[in-house]
Amino acid sequence: MERTTTSLLTSRRHLMLAGASFAAWGYLPKFARAADQRDPRLIVVILRGALDGLATVAPIGDPDYAELHGAIALAAGGPNPALPLDSFFALHPSMPEFARMVSAKQAAVIHAVATPYRERSHFDGQDVLESGFAGPGRVQSGWLNRALEVLPRGPRVAGALAVGPTAPLVLRGAAPTVGWAPVALPQADDDTAMRLVDLYAHRDPALASALSQGLKLEKVAFGDDMKPKPGGNQINAMRQVARGAAKLMAADDGPRIAALAFDGWDTHANEGGAVGRLAQLLSGLDGALAEFESGLGPRWRDTVVVVATEFGRTAKINGTQGTDHGTGTIALLAGGAVKGGRVIADWPTLKLASLYQGRDLAPTTDLRAVFKGVLADHLGVSERALGETVFPESAAVRPMKGLVA
């Protein structure tokens, strides 16, 4: 055990001296696709609370949209016009960065998507979204973690980044992960930390594993001007977390795969239209995407960011200028590796007869097909593994083709 202590101590000091580097950390990957020299990065962003897809990417060409979404509907004209994505869909005006990425063909929208979950509990919905299982109640591991386990051998990927004091379910599981949260705090010294790891190694292996992973990451994130500034408003927090994550992931030997979760999308009342509460949140998300782009620098070329939420919201606004829990919604893709510039939708229309249970946007695309398409074409995960391990019992859901350039 002396040996463990010493090597960990060395690595921690090394990290501090080296600034933004993971060099000493044995199980961070060198992950490059031999065939075309690509070195892919994947970031999964979970929006908890159920994003109103119809308010974010509005089907302004659908004749029923304006009436259903009522006072909060976006419009092509007026003081805050929605940003046109094509002749039918328009983007919320507080997302100019994402609009720019779409026109640069580095971002895409998939509309009318949903997980296989058809009830309306946030928490079960999030479990299904993140676990990758067809139903709720399976919370021991997430699909992204299981994807790490089945990545093609050779390039050994063993660490991924969970941003926040706790790991989101999507990244929890057997494959080792590390976490980082932007918090300013005086640090415990290395020697104390290593003694504690040593004690845990003897008495409490689970804590030993958690702590030793936690110790490795923060040094990198703290390297420089990344002085954490928690608090502030939610929008800044989103940007800041994205900035820190991008910095870690931009390093040559930094993690390739990260997951983040942003809360607060449950807009039951006073959701707001072009301005208001949802507009603020979307502005934060837009800022986070821009931070990924600038922070990853040349790595952005090989990056895919997937933004997903547990389900959508009612097509018709409720009695309190908001929307209740629904079904179909959107997923967003952004990054230099995305084959972008489009809204992908098998549009079900918003006619009353087409709405799911007469109230929600009907899902026409299984969200798992989107995830599978990205994992297959971006990371090279086999379709068989996707159908059996990553998304168990989902062989019938074929990966969506052509999402990655």
Next chain:
Amino acid sequence: MARDPQAALIALNRFGFGARGGASGDLVNAASDPRGFVKAELGRPNGALLEVPGLQGTPALADAVFAYQDEVKRARDAAAKPASETPPVEQPGQTRGLSMNGGDAAMSAPPSSPPTTGTGMAPAAGESAAGMQAKPAQPQQPPNVVQKTFRIEALARLQRAVLADCGFTERLVAFWSNHFCISAGKGELARMWAGAFEREAIRPHVLGRFADMLKAVEQHPAMLFFLDNQESLGPDSRAGQNRKRGLNENLAREIMELHTLGVGGGYTQEDVTSLARIITGWSFAGRNSRNGAPGSFVFNANAHQPGAQTLLGKTYQDDGLAQGEAALADIARHPSTAKFIATKLARHFVADDPPPALVARLDAVFRTSNGDLRALTLALVDSDEAWSAPLTKIRSPYEFLVAGGRLLARVPEDPGFYLNSLNTLGQPLWAPAGPNGFADTNAMWAAPEGMKLRLDISAQLASRLGNNLDPRDLLDLVAGDATSTETRRTIERAESRQQALVLLLMSPEVQRR
């Protein structure tokens, strides 16, 4: 009963907040009669109530918020005559910053200790409060009434937890408060009411009837505000017709999904909508209300959806407020509720995957006693499983910080350190991210980053206090003969008292429960 060191650890850590330092003798007392030690607190009449001078009721707190908001508005109007109209309610920076405000000495250490870490905290906390806009020269704003109230409420709760004999009652309060959580992040009223909600709706009933707690919670202005029910209008009610507004099913859904039946508890979307209609009109008096004192529960018949409703197969005639109360009473004794509560309670106190036999027994007790929470609690303490299951759960950040305060025998005089640390560790007081409250599993709290931050917080504490205490003595007070050889050796071999204290605070004996 024979002295049993392991049972003493279970009594103190599984059920309570850990042994107190100083001359408490907690571990010895617990070892001589572990079950009796746990139950002793339950015998005190009204032992869960928190009545401290300076704590006010919900209507008085509402008055104070409204007065404060008026004052802010007047000041703003005066300052910027032609100014643009900015929305007055949402001030996220202000409300969020509150709990991080103020650089407080770690756990209110006595003034004799050098304030190195205390001041070390201050810039971090100030930076947190100001967020990205932090300007070094910015003078610190005095806390407003909302911030002050939140801190007073937090301090009262913390002091009670640190001083309690075993802490079992306070653990129960924390459990039920998280089960029926609101979030102070919802807005100024929610932050103002967070403590009062727990004192008024949770504490009186933790050893009473579940149905009574349910009714008190769902009729409390803080919950109605948190889940938007004051905005929900019956579409065919007079107010709904006049104002062209209608239902908001937020509270109705969470009552069934999170508070009672649980997901899969046998309700449908139609039931959610029915219950939403049934509880239209459940609201609270706002400023200048003619219906009652501002901040008190009111049933607004004008907003109530007229007509009978069918819920879970039973028809409820429209008799106004009584319609919803009858529905809640039925939901409270529904078999799904019994099972949901039994599982959650066992998961909290015993194991992430609780023993099925224990859950079944608690389920039966809940049903046969008609939701008597004292009977349910005693069944838990009397079970064999609670005393034989290994201590596998990790303390939540709140439990860890309180246990630390008890062990170090520091009664907080200021909640700043606790509130800052809870934010850092991802469990901000009374402010979970969603209405499902904080998760209650090791996956949530034993995550890499969380453990690393716990270590840093322990180091801060130790740097303030470590040189005045003998960690070997503390180890005997907190775990005694139940201490593992490795932990004892690690602490004895530490290079300083300070380091030994960090290791003690982080040891499995303190972290696991």
